[in-house]
Amino acid sequence: MTEPPRRTRAQQRRDTEARILTAARETFAGLGYERTTIRAVATAAGVNAGLVMHYFGSKEELFARAAHLSPHELPPGDPAEALLAVLRERLEGEPVASLVLLRSMLTHTEAADGLREAASEWLERIEAAIPAGDADLRAGLIGAIMMGVVVDRYLLKLGSLADAPADDLLALLRPCFESLVGAR
Amino acid sequence: MTEPPRRTRAQQRRDTEARILTAARETFAGLGYERTTIRAVATAAGVNAGLVMHYFGSKEELFARAAHLSPHELPPGDPAEALLAVLRERLEGEPVASLVLLRSMLTHTEAADGLREAASEWLERIEAAIPAGDADLRAGLIGAIMMGVVVDRYLLKLGSLADAPADDLLALLRPCFESLVGAR
DNA sequence: GTCTATATGTCGATAGAC
DNA sequence: GTCTATCGACATATAGAC
Incomplete structure (x- = not known):
C-alpha cells in the first residue's frame, strides 16, 4: 500500500469547484450572463471548458450556483435606521455576490426572477x-432607491456616487428614508 | 411614359426604414442588445434580414439609431418641483425610446456610454x-433615484411600483427631492 | 480528475439574383 | 427595393481518451 495522497480526489474536486465558482462570479458580475462564456470562466479558473460543464452541467446551472446569495436580515429597532444599516453594508465593500444578479437583472430572466424572489421577502419585512x-x-x-444607488455606484457610474464615502451618501439619504418610513 | 408610381422608391424606402426602426426599438427595449437578433427585428418589421443589414450596415448601427433619444430640458423654477415634473413625464407614459438604453445599460458598453452622455449634461443642470x-x-x-424608480416600474417590477398611479409615487418622493435639493 | 475532439446550432455579415 | 444563399466565427454541450 502506498501513502495516502495528501489531498484526496474529493478534496481536489471541492477545491477546483470553488475556484471555478469564484471565477464565474467575477466574470458574471463583470460581463453579465450573455457575454460571459464557459471558456472564459474556465480560463480564469485555470481549467478546461469541458471540466466546467462536467461539474456544473450547464451554463444556466453555473449561473444559478454563482448567483446564490445569502439573505440578509433586517435589523430590529427604528425602521429607517435599520434600512440605512443594511444599505451601509452594501455601500462599504463591493458586494461581488450581489453584483452577479444585479448585472444581469435587465437582460436575463433567471436573474430577474432570483432578484424578485429575494426582494419580495425583503419588501414584506419593510412593509x-x-x-x-x-x-x-x-x-x-x-427598494427601488436602494437598487438605483447600488447599481449606479458599482455598475453604471453615471455620477459621482462611485467614489463618495458611504457615510456621505447615507447622511444625504437619511431624510429620504425617514419620510418614506414615517406615517402620513 | 407611364404614370408616376404613387409612392416613389425614396418614399418606400423611408417607410420601410421607419417600420424597421420601430420594430428594432421594441425588440431592443424588450430583450436587450445581446438577445435581439437582426432576424427577429426583420421578421417583426415584415421584411428580410438582409434588408435590415442593407439599410443600417450593422447591428451596432441599428442599435445606435434605435437608441437615439431627444434630450429633455429641465424646466425653470423651484428645482425640486422641476425634477418632479420631469419624473412625471417618465412615469405617466411608458417611454419606449428611453427603455432601449435602460434595458441594455448594464450589459452593453455603448448603451452605458450613451446613457452617461445624456446623464452628464443633465446632472450638470441639477447641480x-x-x-x-x-x-x-x-x-x-x-439621478440614481430617478433611474431606480423608472427601471423598477417598467423593466424589473420588483415591488408594487409597476401599477401605482404616477401621482402617488410623486407625492411620496417629493420630500426626498426637497431634502436632496435643499441647502444643508 | 482533467483534457481533446467534435457535434450541433445560431449569429452577423457578404454577394448577388430578381 | 427586396430577398436568397451562404460563409465564417463562436457558442454550448457531448463523448470519450488519458
Whole structure:
C-alpha cells in the first residue's frame, strides 16, 4: 500500500469547484450572463471548458450556483435606521455576490426572477415595519432607491456616487428614508 | 411614359426604414442588445434580414439609431418641483425610446456610454440648481433615484411600483427631492 | 480528475439574383 | 427595393481518451 495522497480526489474536486465558482462570479458580475462564456470562466479558473460543464452541467446551472446569495436580515429597532444599516453594508465593500444578479437583472430572466424572489421577502419585512396604509408603495420606493444607488455606484457610474464615502451618501439619504418610513 | 408610381422608391424606402426602426426599438427595449437578433427585428418589421443589414450596415448601427433619444430640458423654477415634473413625464407614459438604453445599460458598453452622455449634461443642470457645497453628490443621488424608480416600474417590477398611479409615487418622493435639493 | 475532439446550432455579415 | 444563399466565427454541450 502506498501513502495516502495528501489531498484526496474529493478534496481536489471541492477545491477546483470553488475556484471555478469564484471565477464565474467575477466574470458574471463583470460581463453579465450573455457575454460571459464557459471558456472564459474556465480560463480564469485555470481549467478546461469541458471540466466546467462536467461539474456544473450547464451554463444556466453555473449561473444559478454563482448567483446564490445569502439573505440578509433586517435589523430590529427604528425602521429607517435599520434600512440605512443594511444599505451601509452594501455601500462599504463591493458586494461581488450581489453584483452577479444585479448585472444581469435587465437582460436575463433567471436573474430577474432570483432578484424578485429575494426582494419580495425583503419588501414584506419593510412593509410590516411601516405604519402607513400605503406601506407597499413606500416599501417599493425604498427598494427601488436602494437598487438605483447600488447599481449606479458599482455598475453604471453615471455620477459621482462611485467614489463618495458611504457615510456621505447615507447622511444625504437619511431624510429620504425617514419620510418614506414615517406615517402620513 | 407611364404614370408616376404613387409612392416613389425614396418614399418606400423611408417607410420601410421607419417600420424597421420601430420594430428594432421594441425588440431592443424588450430583450436587450445581446438577445435581439437582426432576424427577429426583420421578421417583426415584415421584411428580410438582409434588408435590415442593407439599410443600417450593422447591428451596432441599428442599435445606435434605435437608441437615439431627444434630450429633455429641465424646466425653470423651484428645482425640486422641476425634477418632479420631469419624473412625471417618465412615469405617466411608458417611454419606449428611453427603455432601449435602460434595458441594455448594464450589459452593453455603448448603451452605458450613451446613457452617461445624456446623464452628464443633465446632472450638470441639477447641480447648478442646488446651492449646497456637495451639489454633485446630491445631483448624483437624485439621478440614481430617478433611474431606480423608472427601471423598477417598467423593466424589473420588483415591488408594487409597476401599477401605482404616477401621482402617488410623486407625492411620496417629493420630500426626498426637497431634502436632496435643499441647502444643508 | 482533467483534457481533446467534435457535434450541433445560431449569429452577423457578404454577394448577388430578381 | 427586396430577398436568397451562404460563409465564417463562436457558442454550448457531448463523448470519450488519458
